[in-house]
Amino acid sequence: MAAESQKPWRKGTRRPESEEPLQCVGQQLAEPGKFAYAALWGISLASLFPGPEDSSYRTEVIERLVKWLELSEAVLPAMLAFAGGLGGEGTDTFVQILLKEPALSENPKNITQDLVAFSLKDGSYDARLRVLLAHVTWLLRIPPVELEAAEERLLECLNEEEEEESETAEASRKKKERRRRLKRYLLIGLATVGGGTVIGLTGGLAAPLVAAGAAAIIGSAGAAALGSVAGIAVMASLFGAAGAGLTGYKMKKRVGAIEEFEFLPLTEGKQLHITVAITGWLSTGKFGSFTAPWSSLLHSKEQYCLAWESKYLMELGNALDSLWNGLVNMVAQEALKYTVLAGIVTALTWPASLLTVASVIDNPWGVCLHRSAEVGKHLAQILLSRQQGRRPVTLIGFSLGARVIYFCLREMAKEKDCKGIIEDVVLLGAPVEGDAKSWKPFTKVVAGKIINGYCRGDWLLSFVYRTSSVQLSVAGLQPVTLDDRRMVNVDLSSVVSGHLDYMKQMDTILKAVGVKTKQCRLEEGGTLAVLSNKTAESQAVALHDDAPAEPSMRQEEDEDTVHIAPWSWEPVPSQELCPGDSAQGLGSELRENSQAQEQQNRPGQEEPFTTDASDSSHHSQTTDHATCAIDPLSPSSR
């Protein structure tokens, strides 16, 4: 359905000059339209945040929205009833009414600008609001790209410096004029809060955005300075708020047992939502840096990578490598056989030869296990203090990085004001408890999705957990059976053949769980590029950055294949592995897996899977939730 409706929008994105979507679209609507609009929000609130603990938030949003739309207060009881879960049957009617409105009938995506402006009007962007926004746009059959584009436009018109030189004088004048009006409209909310409070409220990484906005308030003299890093510092000192953001965050002194904790920028851009990626270990060579596994990640234009305890992660990486590289080759295959067949049965007996080398891995693993928990707690404190600004954060991590996230969420859940900060979390191969009870508190913290990517045949995880009989269920090995709309389990068994693949196959994994990568940005890029040249620029820059690095990476890949070849998983015949139990799916998975590996080993072949579509359909077979995982986050489903 989305696909067929996509065309007109694609076409519509090249905005005719005559069109003026600048007034508050929401306020232009006729009363029934406004009513339907507010009702849609109410229904969305009810379906996304139905819990009694969220009722005050629902009321707050509804009240703000009614005010924003200039609707009479008389509608509040009905709206609150909608938000309370009643009247959801009317969704379709409301959508139809709204889309028939003259302001929207030709260009439904106009509403997204209004949605974003509403969400930001108080100078902070709540993660829950962003999830709601996505839901409302989805109800209105507007592609999610439009939402990002709308955010982009807002950011752009706050950053007036970013004018395109390539345009003709007249066009640029017109554009400027349009911008100015749009900006005024968008700044209404910000301005009412007052410059000082704005920076105080948003602080952190949002500083550049607000700085540009505040420039309009405090006069253009300071505008140039405000754009620069120094300017931000000035702003910060002016308004007494930390404006340096995550990259500026340095551990002043050793916090607890943590020795290293730093945010490295992954991408250059600025966006209204950010992504923080957390690496699980470091290995020598190609994956020697924290940023290396995330080279293809492009979930948002502003991304950071958490650098933590490199010393210990490097040790762990070396241990993993030595374990991997032939030392226990035979035994590992033996172990794999057991694990694939029996899952992580507690009675699993590990081959004696493997146990003799256990110390190689056990020590660094234990150290990192402990440290990741500490780092997670520290990360929680940083996010809670809004060093990143008041905007949604998505956390993605694999292996011990996922454990960092786990402890971060656990820590955040203890705090009262933990809501509305985290949008989505993606935990891949997480070495943490997998029982629903310990994941339950996360629903309070996370507004969007909690994605658990697991692999049933991850022998390393089951091996390191062999002694801890308490933790019978490990999240990285099996789905977390938490009954909540947020919880999404993605079976990565067909993509990941062992724990080390979380690093090597990150690109494929990210696609499988529905996180945006550079490639899928390019695919949808047609829309984005036209909408904002800035986007295209930053993408281009990002790609250029990548380009020179690629050849060398490929070389290393070649070397890798040589390394792995003598004992890779491929030789394990799939027939031998599937005697009946959950047989067919597993067999086909393995076969597909080895195919994928073959393809992967071919140098220069970046994409093991031919299409996303086949990928997603496969996952929908293996996991119930896989399809929904792919639906909202990934562009592949459209």
Place this chain on the structure above:
Amino acid sequence: MDEDILTTLKILIIGESGVGKSSLLLRFTDDTFDPELAATIGVDFKVKTISVDGNKAKLAIWDTAGQERFRTLTPSYYRGAQGVILVYDVTRRDTFAKLDNWLTELETYCTRNDIVKMLVGNKIDKENREVDRNEGLKFARKHSMLFIEASAKTCDGVQCAFEELVEKIIQTPGLWESESQNRGVKLSNHEEGYRGGCGGYCSML
């Protein structure tokens, strides 16, 4: 408190603009009357718990806007309603004449065919009556509806209208018993029997 509530019923109030739908509801829920009540925007919503024959029922009442411009919104409320109150103004014949339209709309959008309907002739306190009580009664009987004349201003018949409606709904088990609260055997022709004999006229005045 919630435990002894038998069921929650969705009640809908429809009718032409200005016939006094919101006033009826306001009288029923808050026992007040405002002659200057503003036109409803979209829909209004009120909850009230009432006790009928010892059974407590929570009423979720959706009071729709009568104005033409909000007419597009109305279809969304019909779904899942167990009872509907159709209101006309006894001093305005045109509101009575439009009843047929409302019934058609009800048929079109209502998801259950055994929905209980109640016809209310409002504003009987006024002098300039245009629609006779018998006319209303005849119309109601023709369309198997309950009937009552009422006045939101003087409080006449308002309570009775809602009570009658709820009583009727509760007597029609298939209507309100959801699958989750199935109480024993469901007699399939039970509801059929009730459909025909919709003659529970509430004689006021």
